[in-house]
Amino acid sequence: MTSLEQLKQEKIAVLYGGDSAEREVSLNSGSAVAKGLTEAGFNVELIDTQGFNLGELKTRxxxxxxxxxxxxxxxxxxxQGALEYLGVPYTGSNVLGSALAMDKIRCKQIWRTLGLPTAEFKMVEKADFNPEQAADILAALGGKVMVKPAHEGSSIGMASADSAESLIAALNNAFEYDSSVLVEAWITGGEYxxxxxxQQALPAIHMETPHEFYDYQAKYQVSTTQYHCPSNLPKEQEAELQGLALQAFKSSGASGWGRVDFMLNSDNQWQLLEVNTVPGMTETSLVPKAAKVHGLTFNQLVTEILQLSANR
Structure with a gap:
């Protein structure tokens, strides 16, 4: 096991930026993480992976x-696979856990198999989609749905639909981001x-937004979203939620650190949405908010995440 003092002798690369649709969010997360680790006494190099030759990690x-x-x-x-090939230890989930958690459809298939609660859904492939199917898909899922690209985060490409025409439009938009799309029965209720x-679930956060759902704008661009942590759930219900989060996280193969998102439906039942293995990490992001209520400063949080990578 690597001690904290040994970790402080290492050279730590904070990998951020990249080429995904979430690049801007990642630039903010990486900058905050690098600042926190530096203030905590680590030797840090901030590296934007866009156009970067990963082989240089070893030469640096x-x-x-x-x-x-x-x-x-x-x-x-x-x-994760590239770093394993290079022999560079890293934070968060391994190759399988990362790939599986990123796939919203396959996560839900696993949860269904294990009997974990998640809304009804359909998988729609771009290559096979016939617009004439839209009305049947909508009817099978209760008349209103949420459309999500299977491999995107930050609510990118997501939209609601309550008619065949709006579903076709939402699917075509989602297909711009992914060839596989999740169509999920609409859930009315609070988002947590x-x-x-x-191995620990931190205090739950309840998000409230005047938007129809917790979309990209609600997450990053407006000041009207409210975050409640403590969540004000009854103690027993919060414990149930935390236990379910740990089950969902482990079932996806995720490890180290991350975040699990839920809805509490109108029947007061939890519905799993997705697992995030590299959630936002600015000082105002959700994981740092929960960590603060748990008693960890941002610098202590990033230190703990780094230490978890050394204990794998």
């Missing part, structure tokens, strides 16, 4: 990587998230 003497890349290339097992740190 990098001992370990803190992955702050969101979306494709950074959160889907690609960078639980951060995972090691």
């Amino acid at each position: 003497g990098i001992d370990r990587a803190f992955i702050a890349l969101h979306g494709r290339g950074g959160e889907d097992g690609c960078i 998230t639980v951060a995972i740190l090691g």
Whole structure:
């Protein structure tokens, strides 16, 4: 096991930026992580992976990587596989956990198999989609749906639909981002998230927005979104949610740290949405908010995430 003092002797690369649709968010996350680690006493080099030859990590003497890349290339097992090939230890989930958690459809298939609660859904492939199917898909899922590219984050490419015409439009938009699209039965209720740190679920956060759902604008561009942590759930219900978050996280193969998103439907039942293996990491992002209520400063949080990578 690598001690904290040994980690501080290592050269840590914070990998950020990249080429995904979430590049701008990643630039903010990486900058915050690098600042936090530097203030905590680590030897840090901030590296934008856009156009970067990963082989240079070895020539630059990098001992370990803190992955702050969101979306494709950074959160889907690609960078994890490259780092394993290079022999560079890294934070967060391994190749399988990253790839599986990034795939919303296959995560839901696993949860269904394990009996974990998640909304009804259909998988729609771009190559096979016939617009004449839209009305049947909508009817099978209760008349209103959420459309999500299977391998995107930050609500990119997402839209609601409550008619065949709007579903066709939403699917065509989602196909711009992904050839596989998740069409999920609409859930009416509150949205919650639980951060995972090691084997522990942190305090839940309840997000409230005047938008129809917690979309990209609600996450990053407006000041009207409210975050409640503590979540004000009854103690027993919060414990149930945290336990479910740990189950969902582990079932996807995820490890180290991450976040699990939920809806609490109108029947007061939890519905799993997705697992995030590299969530946003600015000082105002969801995981740092939960960590703060748990008693960890931002610098302590990034230190703990780094230490988890050394204990794998």
